[in-house]
Amino acid sequence: xxxxxxxxxxxxxxxxxxxxxxxxxxxxxxxxxxxxxxxxxxxxxxxxxxxxxxxxxxxxxxxxxxxxxxxxxxxxxxxxxxxxxxxxxxxxxxxxxxxxxxxxxxxxxxxxxxxxxxxxxxxxxxxxxxxxxxxxxxxxxxxxxxxxxxxxxxxxxxxxxxxxxxxxxxxxxxxxxxxxxxxxxxxxxxxxxxxxxxxxxxxxxxxxxxxxxxxxxxxxxxxxxxxxxxxxxxxxxxxxxxxxxxxxxxxxxxxxxxxxxxxxxxxxxxxxxxxxxxxxxxxxxxxxxxxxxxxxxxxxxxxxxxxxxxxxxxxxxxxxxxxxxxxxxx
Amino acid sequence: xxxxxxxxxxxxxxxxxxxxxxxxxxxxxxxxxxxxxxxxxxxxxxxxxxxxxxxxxxxxxxxxxxxxxxxxxxxxxxxxxxxxxxxxxxxxxxxxxxxxxxxxxxxxxxxxxxxxxxxxxxxxxxxxxxxxxxxxxxxxxxxxxxxxxxxxxxxxxxxxxxxxxxxxxxxxxxxxxxxxxxxxxxxxxxxxxxxxxxxxxxxxxxxxxxxxxxxxxxxxxxxxxxxxxxxxxxxxxxxxxxxxxxxxxxxxxxxxxxxxxxxxxxxxxxxxxxxxxxxxxxxxxxxxxxx
Numbered sequence: 001x002x003x004x005x006x007x008x009x010x011x012x013x014x015x016x017x018x019x020x021x022x023x024x025x026x027x028x029x030x031x032x033x034x035x036x037x038x039x040x041x042x043x044x045x046x047x048x049x050x051x052x053x054x055x056x057x058x059x060x061x062x063x064x065x066x067x068x069x070x071x072x073x074x075x076x077x078x079x080x081x082x083x084x085x086x087x088x089x090x091x092x093x094x095x096x097x098x099x100x101x102x103x104x105x106x107x108x109x110x111x112x113x114x115x116x117x118x119x120x121x122x123x124x125x126x127x128x129x130x131x132x133x134x135x136x137x138x139x140x141x142x143x144x145x146x147x148x149x150x151x152x153x154x155x156x157x158x159x160x161x162x163x164x165x166x167x168x169x170x171x172x173x174x175x176x177x178x179x180x181x182x183x184x185x186x187x188x189x190x191x192x193x194x195x196x197x198x199x200x201x202x203x204x205x206x207x208x209x210x211x212x213x214x215x216x217x218x219x220x221x222x223x224x225x226x227x228x229x230x231x232x233x234x235x236x237x238x239x240x241x242x243x244x245x246x247x248x249x250x251x252x253x254x255x256x257x258x259x260x261x262x263x264x265x266x267x268x269x270x271x272x273x274x275x276x277x278x279x280x281x282x283x284x285x286x287x288x289x290x291x292x293x294x295x296x297x298x299x300x301x302x303x304x305x306x307x308x309x310x311x312x313x314x315x316x317x318x319x320x321x322x323x324x325x326x327x328x329x330x
Numbered sequence: 331x332x333x334x335x336x337x338x339x340x341x342x343x344x345x346x347x348x349x350x351x352x353x354x355x356x357x358x359x360x361x362x363x364x365x366x367x368x369x370x371x372x373x374x375x376x377x378x379x380x381x382x383x384x385x386x387x388x389x390x391x392x393x394x395x396x397x398x399x400x401x402x403x404x405x406x407x408x409x410x411x412x413x414x415x416x417x418x419x420x421x422x423x424x425x426x427x428x429x430x431x432x433x434x435x436x437x438x439x440x441x442x443x444x445x446x447x448x449x450x451x452x453x454x455x456x457x458x459x460x461x462x463x464x465x466x467x468x469x470x471x472x473x474x475x476x477x478x479x480x481x482x483x484x485x486x487x488x489x490x491x492x493x494x495x496x497x498x499x500x501x502x503x504x505x506x507x508x509x510x511x512x513x514x515x516x517x518x519x520x521x522x523x524x525x526x527x528x529x530x531x532x533x534x535x536x537x538x539x540x541x542x543x544x545x546x547x548x549x550x551x552x553x554x555x556x557x558x559x560x561x562x563x564x565x566x567x568x569x570x571x572x573x574x575x576x577x578x579x580x581x582x583x584x585x586x587x588x589x590x591x592x593x594x595x596x597x598x599x600x601x602x603x604x605x606x607x608x609x610x611x612x613x614x615x616x617x618x619x620x621x
Contacts, residue, residue, distance in 0.1 A: 154373055155489055163488075167575065168582020193488055194567040194578060197476065201483040208359050294348045 034070040034082040035062035040220045040283050044083035046301035054327050055320045056269045075101050080262040084108055088252045103263045105256045105274045112280035114218035114249050116141050117229040122212040131210045141232045148187040150212050160188040163215035167192045175216055178245030220280040225288030275315040302328055358484040365485045372491040380433035392416050402609025415598045424595045431572035434490055435558045438497035442554050446502045450509025467503050475564050483568055493570035501558040508550030512543030548611040555607055559600045
């Protein structure tokens with residue numbers, strides 16, 4: 001008896017599920033965004049996703065993966081739109097673009113700084129928090145040499161610690177060369193933090209305590225949007241020698257790209273995506289807002305668009321921009 | 331037909347995750363000096379172990395491993411195999427990194443044994459303590475490492491101290507469990523006999539129960555050691571240098587060769603330490619059987 005009941009129950013559940021499914025998806029257009037895992041790409045996905053949903057009637061989802069996997073997905077058409085292609089990190093991007101395997105729609109941002117940062121209070125002090133300026137003359141990367149005792153490494157007496165990049169990132173090698181190039185190895189340890197999370201925690205923790213720290217970081221990130229950090233200056237950028245660590249690091253061109261199939265079938269939304277342009281600064285601000293309030297990506301995207309309404313005018317036809325503004329201020 | 335109610339959970343408890351973040355971060359700032367003391371103590375501990383390892387000339391260590399392998403297995407070929415594989419680590423230029431890794435592993439194992447062994451005895455004597463500790467041990471073993479790794483970073487900074495703490499949390503469990511188990515599985519008659527012959531509880535514990543349970547306890551030591559080595563790569567993600575960092579760099583750069591060589595070095599260390607401690611396990615079995 002019990003068995004029969006459970007079988008009946010199971011079948012009715014299956015039947016209900018089918019009813020539920022058939023109601024939803026039919027006839028809808030869907031965008032598959034690339035989700036490379038970091039905050040800013042998820043944020044841009046949400047911004048573009050909301051607009052695609054409200055103006056063009058798309059539904060959207062995110063496909064997670066690593067940078068290279070997502071790039072392959074874009075070439076094969078399994079990913080429709082990639083909101084943040086870090087072109088320098090993809091060895092094959094230039095060739096693939098030249099061969100027409102994908103379409104580059106716009107430059108999302110190209111003002112993203114990276115390099116060795118220290119909290120502003122280390123240089124200027126912070127009277128409110130009662131922090132004295134410990135390294136008032138720190139301006140250039142090589143000035144660190146004068147302040148090993150300000151950034152002590154607690155595993156090696158008398159040495160300073162400079163937090164490098166994540167092991168395996170190309171910039172990690174460049175930074176290490178820079179560290180040697182400026183002779184910081186005399187009294188500094190080049191400390192590899194091991195992971196993105198560990199590096200962020202080290203900086204957060206030092207900042208909370210008002211302690212000095214010298215660490216590699218990059219924009220756009222919530223961390224640099226939220227904390228007042230100063231990028232240590234370096235020799236002006238030179239394409240020939242920056243990989244040897246002799247000049248400052250370049251800004252990476254971060255583009256919005258789409259697969260050929262999607263570009264062919266969806267000319268309308270392509271226009272919007274081709275106009276899509278933000279900046280590293282704006283992205284960092286939004287991510288910092290998200291970190292502070294604990295909102296999700298969608299809420300943050302809405303907040304961001306409300307704060308920066310002029311972007312809508314740039315991206316969309318004036319009519320659609322009005323619709324979007326009305327929706328956001330609802 | 332709207333069937334959402336079938337699949338959507340009816341309510342959601344609003345947990346203030348931000349408050350937890352703030353509490354942990356506030357705690358770390360407030361008791362900074364306290365954590366600094368622990369941090370420098372752990373640093374000193376790991377460094378002194380490293381200095382000892384570093385002080386031992388390479389051939390002496392290889393010789394020691396050779397003798398240990400030979401004596402424990404009673405076969406000279408085994409000793410030669412262990413010595414040769416250790417030689418291999420030095421030959422590919424990973425000797426210093428091995429010492430760094432070993433110093434973290436040994437420090438964690440020593441702390442695990444110092445805390446875990448008494449705790450295991452304690453919960454073997456009390457069912458109530460056993461009931462309380464057991465779920466805690468389960469949590470320690472199954473909680474994803476990064477969940478407590480990040481708070482450990484807030485408290486102890488990056489590098490070796492949080493690595494030792496994370497490794498200890500993970501590796502302390504087997505020694506507690508197996509000490510407990512070893513003592514509990516002794517026949518009641520044996521304990522009763524010891525008490526009947528007039529030994530105190532403490533005498534019975536030290537002279538009868540612990541020797542009886544020694545093979546199981548040694549298996550716990552072995553497991554603790556193995557789990558500590560298993561954490562080597564994970565702890566490199568919070569900046570612990572050594573072989574784990576080599577593996578991490580190799581893997582992150584898709585330098586398969588580099589990852590493979592340093593990974594193999596970790597395996598060699600693990601196997602040698604495993605065989606040597608297991609040799610001790612077997613010895614202790616022989617001894618307690620011979621009683």
